[in-house]
Amino acid sequence: MSDIIVQKYGGSSVANPEKIMNVAKRVTSYKMKGCDLVVVVSASGDTTDELIELAHKITDDPPEREMDMLISTGEQASVALLAMAIDKLGFEAISFTGAQVGIITDSSYTKAKILDINTKRILEELRKGKIVIVAGFQGVNLNHDITTLGRGGSDMTGVAIAKVLNAKMCEIYTDVEGVYTADPRIVPNAKKLNRISYDEMLEMASLGAKVMQARSIECAKKFNIKIHVRSSFNNREGTIISEEVDSMENIVVSGVTLNKEEAKLTICDVPDKPGLAAKIFKKLSLANINIDMIIQNISRTRCTDISFTVLKEDLKKTLKVTKKIVREIGAKEVIEDQDIAKVSIVGVGMKSHSGIAAKMFEALASKNINIEMISTSEIKISCVIKKRFAEDAVRAIHDKFKLYKVRTIKE
Amino acid sequence: MSDIIVQKYGGSSVANPEKIMNVAKRVTSYKMKGCDLVVVVSASGDTTDELIELAHKITDDPPEREMDMLISTGEQASVALLAMAIDKLGFEAISFTGAQVGIITDSSYTKAKILDINTKRILEELRKGKIVIVAGFQGVNLNHDITTLGRGGSDMTGVAIAKVLNAKMCEIYTDVEGVYTADPRIVPNAKKLNRISYDEMLEMASLGAKVMQARSIECAKKFNIKIHVRSSFNNREGTIISEEVDSMENIVVSGVTLNKEEAKLTICDVPDKPGLAAKIFKKLSLANINIDMIIQNISRTRCTDISFTVLKEDLKKTLKVTKKIVREIGAKEVIEDQDIAKVSIVGVGMKSHSGIAAKMFEALASKNINIEMISTSEIKISCVIKKRFAEDAVRAIHDKFKLYKVRTIKE
Numbered sequence: 001m002s003d004i005i006v007q008k009y010g011g012s013s014v015a016n017p018e019k020i021m022n023v024a025k026r027v028t029s030y031k032m033k034g035c036d037l038v039v040v041v042s043a044s045g046d047t048t049d050e051l052i053e054l055a056h057k058i059t060d061d062p063p064e065r066e067m068d069m070l071i072s073t074g075e076q077a078s079v080a081l082l083a084m085a086i087d088k089l090g091f092e093a094i095s096f097t098g099a100q101v102g103i104i105t106d107s108s109y110t111k112a113k114i115l116d117i118n119t120k121r122i123l124e125e126l127r128k129g130k131i132v133i134v135a136g137f138q139g140v141n142l143n144h145d146i147t148t149l150g151r152g153g154s155d156m157t158g159v160a161i162a163k164v165l166n167a168k169m170c171e172i173y174t175d176v177e178g179v180y181t182a183d184p185r186i187v188p189n190a191k192k193l194n195r196i197s198y199d200e201m202l203e204m205a206s207l208g209a210k211v212m213q214a215r216s217i218e219c220a221k222k223f224n225i226k227i228h229v230r231s232s233f234n235n236r237e238g239t240i241i242s243e244e245v246d247s248m249e250n251i252v253v254s255g256v257t258l259n260k261e262e263a264k265l266t267i268c269d270v271p272d273k274p275g276l277a278a279k280i281f282k283k284l285s286l287a288n289i290n291i292d293m294i295i296q297n298i299s300r301t302r303c304t305d306i307s308f309t310v311l312k313e314d315l316k317k318t319l320k321v322t323k324k325i326v327r328e329i330g331a332k333e334v335i336e337d338q339d340i341a342k343v344s345i346v347g348v349g350m351k352s353h354s355g356i357a358a359k360m361f362e363a364l365a366s367k368n369i370n371i372e373m374i375s376t377s378e379i380k381i382s383c384v385i386k387k388r389f390a391e392d393a394v395r396a397i398h399d400k401f402k403l404y405k406v407r408t409i410k411e
Numbered sequence: 412m413s414d415i416i417v418q419k420y421g422g423s424s425v426a427n428p429e430k431i432m433n434v435a436k437r438v439t440s441y442k443m444k445g446c447d448l449v450v451v452v453s454a455s456g457d458t459t460d461e462l463i464e465l466a467h468k469i470t471d472d473p474p475e476r477e478m479d480m481l482i483s484t485g486e487q488a489s490v491a492l493l494a495m496a497i498d499k500l501g502f503e504a505i506s507f508t509g510a511q512v513g514i515i516t517d518s519s520y521t522k523a524k525i526l527d528i529n530t531k532r533i534l535e536e537l538r539k540g541k542i543v544i545v546a547g548f549q550g551v552n553l554n555h556d557i558t559t560l561g562r563g564g565s566d567m568t569g570v571a572i573a574k575v576l577n578a579k580m581c582e583i584y585t586d587v588e589g590v591y592t593a594d595p596r597i598v599p600n601a602k603k604l605n606r607i608s609y610d611e612m613l614e615m616a617s618l619g620a621k622v623m624q625a626r627s628i629e630c631a632k633k634f635n636i637k638i639h640v641r642s643s644f645n646n647r648e649g650t651i652i653s654e655e656v657d658s659m660e661n662i663v664v665s666g667v668t669l670n671k672e673e674a675k676l677t678i679c680d681v682p683d684k685p686g687l688a689a690k691i692f693k694k695l696s697l698a699n700i701n702i703d704m705i706i707q708n709i710s711r712t713r714c715t716d717i718s719f720t721v722l723k724e725d726l727k728k729t730l731k732v733t734k735k736i737v738r739e740i741g742a743k744e745v746i747e748d749q750d751i752a753k754v755s756i757v758g759v760g761m762k763s764h765s766g767i768a769a770k771m772f773e774a775l776a777s778k779n780i781n782i783e784m785i786s787t788s789e790i791k792i793s794c795v796i797k798k799r800f801a802e803d804a805v806r807a808i809h810d811k812f813k814l815y816k817v818r819t820i821k822e
Contacts, residue, residue: 069491
């Protein structure tokens with residue numbers, strides 16, 4: 001068999017019959033080059049959201065098993081339509097649901113994890129010369145119940161299939177041309193990166209750059225699967241995501257990201273006793289709430305303030321849990337703040353360059369933007385600021401690090 | 412376990428969230444009476460047609476395997492939504508695709524036949540007290556490829572499940588209140604039949620009364636499964652379809668039906684040689700064309716005319732094949748006539764009553780309606796007439812046999 005290439009097309013790439021035909025043309029052009037192709041497809045356009053809305057017209061609290069049964073129909077329709085389009089172009093294609101190609105997951109409905117993929121049927125059809133089309137985002141548990149992999153789960157399907165088939169490349173087709181130094185809608189002179197490391201991409205994803213699902217990047221990193229993020233609307237090269245190469249270190253900052261999806265909570269006057277912070281965050285974790293940044297001020301008296309950020313969609317639940325904690329530990333109160341934004345810079349070069357944080361803070365200071373929280377990792381610095389300064393902050397930082405200059409990284 | 416009841420709800424019964432909630436209420440009311448319930452559901456409203464239309468926007472000739480992959484999503488969405496609605500009412504339900512409950516079919520995509528149903532999972536869930544919801548119209552072949560059962564195939568799913576579960580009754584919920592002596596839109600004083608035999612119902616279905624799929628009635632007859640056709644919009648009793656009981660014989664004519672879906676073709680001047688009729692209809696059958704009525708006039712000279720009717724949707728294909736036959740056998744020409752309608756009367760009582768045909772012809776004559784073709788069976792008489800007289804003919808026959816009088820058949 002030839003080299004196997006896995007291509008994943010997102011919902012915007014298959015939003016209508018015309019776009020589906022375009023995808024079919026691209027797929028068959030690769031087939032003509034002699035590649036064996038496995039194509040993973042998402043539900044078209046807003047189908048998933050429409051199905052969720054339909055479910056909520058029936059009940060506020062749909063059982064998750066039934067939700068997965070419902071929304072998995074979106075990808076099933078997409079794969080069938082793409083197979084028809086490829087057939088029309090005179091090539092042989094065959095479509096499969098997650099169940100049919102044995103994408104076995106755990107039973108965490110709406111956010112299942114892939115346990116195994118049975119490659120038998122896929123390889124059988126590839127050997128017959130067919131283009132294999134697989135429904136993204138879905139699988140089945142060991143009881144044959146349909147599961148879905150969570151938002152962006154089709155990326156996971158693509159990466160997992162690339163792994164089990166030992167594919168040469170996993171191409172992620174989307175409606176942007178690759179990974180940019182910043183959101184081009186905010187920073188018009190943002191530049192496309194030709195290359196980025198898994199770790200940087202992971203930070204980008206977790207910071208709100210919605211090019212690829214974070215979990216699928218982790219998986220690609222774990223198995224060293226080369227990803228090519230590119231546009232389904234033209235033939236330009238996009239961004240390659242791979243393991244770190246030496247030349248990446250010359251690039252100090254790869255990109256600036258912005259996240260407005262979080263809210264800040266502050267527990268005031270926490271008694272300064274050992275173990276209270278642990279107690280607070282244990283309780284929040286037990287309630288399945290993901291905490292992002294945590295700041296604890298040095299205590300001046302016998303009390304201290306603890307601030308943390310959570311996703312806005314978890315705010316209601318978090319407040320409920322936190323108010324209970326406040327009573328239990330004898331703190332004063334909890335204050336919420338939804339008027340925040342998080343700007344971050346990401347770059348593997350930070351590891352070996354100093355003064356990066358200072359440069360970022362200078363950029364913010366030059367625009368008179370006050371920093372409310374700071375958190376850093378080896379390859380990332382994040383600052384929480386008032387939401388109304390968000391776009392200005394991104395532009396100022398982008399300028400400060402001269403990210404508008406084209407940089408090309410080679411292996 | 413209690414008595415099992417199978418209920419099948421058609422697309423109009425689950426056309427929107429409100430109607431789905433109504434179905435959920437009806438289903439749970441049966442559950443409260445202590446029944447074990449298996450509910451078969453069609454795709455909602457016009458979903459199937461919309462999906463077919465979508466496919467045709469991509470290609471005129473979609474591969475049938477992919478068509479089944481596409482349209483089977485309609486029922487999958489319905490079963491999930493109904494399970495959610497039942498959950499909201501505080502009852503436990505679980506939905507299944509055809510594949511998940513092991514509805515095994517042959518590989519005739521778009522018109523597959525059920526070979527077997529694995530009852531294991533259904534019985535398991537019924538034993539847990541759950542209401543089991545099964546997607547109608549679909550199954551899988553032995554290769555796990557999704558198949559569909561043809562128009563009205565959800566009826567077949569209902570009847571087949573009733574059979575394998577040895578259910579007490581198979582209720583077919585639809586948007587009419589049962590089987591009528593004639594179409595109430597044509598004959599305002601048409602009466603609902605409280606009871607009808609399988610054979611009569613089969614003739615009705617094949618004659619164009621679209622209450623139930625013909626194949627599923629055959630299956631019900633074969634396994635003597637009692638059917639109750641009734642409305643999903645009220646609680647009135649509908650029509651029971653069962654084996655013939657003695658008292659049915661007192662009813663000479665059960666109903667009048669009308670079919671405008673056929674066209675008539677006449678092959679003129681067929682040489683009067685043995686075997687030519689066989690040759691003609693063999694060729695048409697090889698082209699997968701279903702012939703309904705066939706009339707051959709007694710030959711006056713050495714030539715004869717052969718007329719037959721086919722479904723209008725097969726007309727184009729039939730003309731093509733027939734023109735070739737005309738050349739081969741040395742006939743003169745083929746004439747088509749789309750301006751026809753077929754009116755029929757159906758009733759098991761005909762077997763033991765004479766003069767029924769004459770009475771029907773009198774009814775037509777009284778309205779000056781000319782009869783073009785006649786065909787009879789043991790329990791049916793059909794006449795082909797000009798289409799413009801169709802409704803008048805139905806009303807005249809309905810009156811002549813006094814079908815407006817309520818008749819009740821008891822076992």
